[in-house]
Structures are given as C-alpha cells and as structure tokens.
Amino acid sequence: MSSEDQGAAPAGTDVPQQRTERQELTGEQVAVVKAIAASLPTALVELLPYRTVPKRNRSQFLAAMAGRTTAQIIDRAARRWVQHGYAEALHSIDGKGIGSAVGVAVALVQAGECTHPRCEDGFNIDTGEECRVCETRRADRRAAKKAAAEAGRNTGTVRQAPHRPGWWECTICHAPGKGDIPESGECRRCQDETAAAAQQLAAQWEQEAAERQKTVEAEEAALLAIEEAAARRQAEDQRAAEEHTARRQAADEETARLRAELAAQYPELAAVSGSTSTTPF
Structure with missing residues (x-):
C-alpha cells in the first residue's frame, strides 16, 4: 500500500496519521496505539480490556495523538495521570476509583481544548512558555463571568471533574482541583x-x-x-x-531754558514777538 493511501504524518511527529474513518488502521498505526497504551500507568493498563485499547476505540485514540511525537504523548499521559487526579482517585484511601478505564486512557492522550496546535496543557511545547491563546481565553472567560455576575446571573457553579471522584474543575480554565472549592470557583493559577x-x-x-x-x-x-x-x-x-x-x-x-536765555540776550526779538514766553518766536 502506498504512503499516499496511508496519509502523511504531521511535520515533526512520528505518530502515523489516521487515514479515514471508513478505513481500518494500518499495522503501523495499530502498533503505535498499542505501544502508547502499554506505556500508560500500570494500574490503568491492568484495568483496560486485554490490557490495551479496544479495537473500536483505536481510531479515536490515534486521532487524539495527532501533532505530537510518541515520546510527547507518553509524557502527556504521565503528567496528566498525576495532575488531573487519576492516580489519587485510584490509589488514595479516600479515592473512589476510576469509572471508565478506556475513557481515562483517551483523556490522558487527547489534545487539550486550546486551539493552538503547539499548546500543551497551557504551555507552548516548543518554548515552555505559557500559551498566549490560553491566557486570552481565560481572560475572555473571566470577563464574561464578571459581566454575567454584574448582570445578576450566577456563573460560578463548579463542575465535578469527570472520572475523578471528589475533584472539581475551575470555572475559568477547567483545570482539576481537589479539596475545598474556592468561593470564586477558580483554581489557584x-x-x-x-x-x-x-x-x-x-x-x-x-x-x-x-x-x-x-x-x-x-x-x-x-x-x-x-x-x-x-x-x-x-x-x-x-x-x-x-x-x-x-x-x-x-x-x-x-527748550524752555534755551528760549529764556535767548529772550534775555535778545530783548528786541522778544519785543517783536510781543512776549518772552516759551512759545516760538
């Protein structure tokens, strides 16, 4: 089968691209799905049917890995297993277990809600800096929440985190949290x-x-x-x-002084003029 039939993988990734929804996965694609499923936390793998992702979920599982290398997907799953509370829900004394192992497996590898292709749970996977798109989205949600609150609508209802009994989700970024729910409904971040x-x-x-x-x-x-x-x-x-x-x-x-002097020196002039005043002769 030609490489065009299989579809080209995204640049910078080693996860084979899914062909179409109607076609079955290639052997290479199935191998990648099984390899990543096997790399999931052991406790979760033991809960999966036959210790792997069921055939009906493999396309969904593969599609969730688009745009990342196998190593990046493995790192994502390991990080989320702890940060999203699955490990504590399964292992802690007060944990309530995991409802759907397959659902958790897909949640561990699937892309986040951010539309930026290089966003990795709020951080740029290439630079490690915070994702600007996520920052903008959180700011927009916070502004919308404030506007709704000022309009008298309640938007602070905290949702329970799926597959994580006892956990809640931030009303702004939907990050998981555990323990007392903040009055604002927002996570610490x-x-x-x-x-x-x-x-x-x-x-x-x-x-x-x-x-x-x-x-x-x-x-x-x-x-x-x-x-x-x-x-x-x-x-x-x-x-x-x-x-x-x-x-x-x-x-x-x-001028007056000079005229007075002239009048004194030349009285005949003054007589002619008829006056010795300061007026002109």
Missing part, C-alpha cells in the same frame, strides 16, 4: 492571574496618574513662565514709558 492582573492594572493606573500629574505640573510651569514673561514685558514697557516721559520732560525743560 487563575486566582493568581487575577491578582496579578489587578496588580498590573493598579500599577498602570498609578503610572497614568503620575503621568497626568507630570502633565499638570508641566502645564502649570509653562503657564507660570508665560505669566512671568508677561509681567517682565509689562514692567519693561512701564519702565520704557517712564523713561520716555522723563526724556520728553527734560527736553521740554531744556
């Missing part, structure tokens, strides 16, 4: 993100207030400078006017 977002918002407001204060102070300083410049100009204009008046007065006095 979402609570920390909310607190961090509030702190960041407060810091942003404080920065904006500081910038506004700087702007006000700058405007006040500019206005004061304008007023001081206007006052200086007014003082200079006043001083110039006073100096001009003083010069005119001095000139008038000098």
Whole structure:
C-alpha cells in the first residue's frame, strides 16, 4: 500500500496519521496505539480490556495523538495521570476509583481544548512558555463571568471533574482541583492571574496618574513662565514709558531754558514777538 493511501504524518511527529474513518488502521498505526497504551500507568493498563485499547476505540485514540511525537504523548499521559487526579482517585484511601478505564486512557492522550496546535496543557511545547491563546481565553472567560455576575446571573457553579471522584474543575480554565472549592470557583493559577492582573492594572493606573500629574505640573510651569514673561514685558514697557516721559520732560525743560536765555540776550526779538514766553518766536 502506498504512503499516499496511508496519509502523511504531521511535520515533526512520528505518530502515523489516521487515514479515514471508513478505513481500518494500518499495522503501523495499530502498533503505535498499542505501544502508547502499554506505556500508560500500570494500574490503568491492568484495568483496560486485554490490557490495551479496544479495537473500536483505536481510531479515536490515534486521532487524539495527532501533532505530537510518541515520546510527547507518553509524557502527556504521565503528567496528566498525576495532575488531573487519576492516580489519587485510584490509589488514595479516600479515592473512589476510576469509572471508565478506556475513557481515562483517551483523556490522558487527547489534545487539550486550546486551539493552538503547539499548546500543551497551557504551555507552548516548543518554548515552555505559557500559551498566549490560553491566557486570552481565560481572560475572555473571566470577563464574561464578571459581566454575567454584574448582570445578576450566577456563573460560578463548579463542575465535578469527570472520572475523578471528589475533584472539581475551575470555572475559568477547567483545570482539576481537589479539596475545598474556592468561593470564586477558580483554581489557584487563575486566582493568581487575577491578582496579578489587578496588580498590573493598579500599577498602570498609578503610572497614568503620575503621568497626568507630570502633565499638570508641566502645564502649570509653562503657564507660570508665560505669566512671568508677561509681567517682565509689562514692567519693561512701564519702565520704557517712564523713561520716555522723563526724556520728553527734560527736553521740554531744556527748550524752555534755551528760549529764556535767548529772550534775555535778545530783548528786541522778544519785543517783536510781543512776549518772552516759551512759545516760538
């Protein structure tokens, strides 16, 4: 059978791509499914029919592994077995066991709800950084929850985690949790993100207030400078006017003095003019 009939595997993976829903899996695909099923926690494998994934579930199991290498799928299953509470539900004294071993096996390997192809339970599988899409989705859910709460609708109902008796799911990111349910219905991570977002918002407001204060102070300083410049100009204009008046007065006095001297020296001119006043001859 040609490789085109089998379908091309996604780049960077070694998990054979499922051909179609109507066609049976190839021998290679069945081998991969069995190998990963065998790598699941021993306690879970012992609960599977014939210690493997039933034939009717193999297509679903294989489809859940798309986009990842076999090693990445094995790591995902091992991590979720502990983090999602399956191990404690099965082994702890107060654990209530596992309802469906096949359902748990599929849940351990299936892709998460995030739409980003490189998201691995909230983190970028290539860089290890938190998934931006998940952050945005949680922020949107939190905003929707807040809007609904303000509108008087109750959105804080916590769901019981499937296959994990005694566990609950976060109302924001649906991460599993155990023990007392927080009043907000949010897991610790979402609570920390909310607190961090509030702190960041407060810091942003404080920065904006500081910038506004700087702007006000700058405007006040500019206005004061304008007023001081206007006052200086007014003082200079006043001083110039006073100096001009003083010069005119001095000139008038000098003119009067000269005329008086001329009148004293040349009385005939004064007689002709008919006056010794300061008026022109």
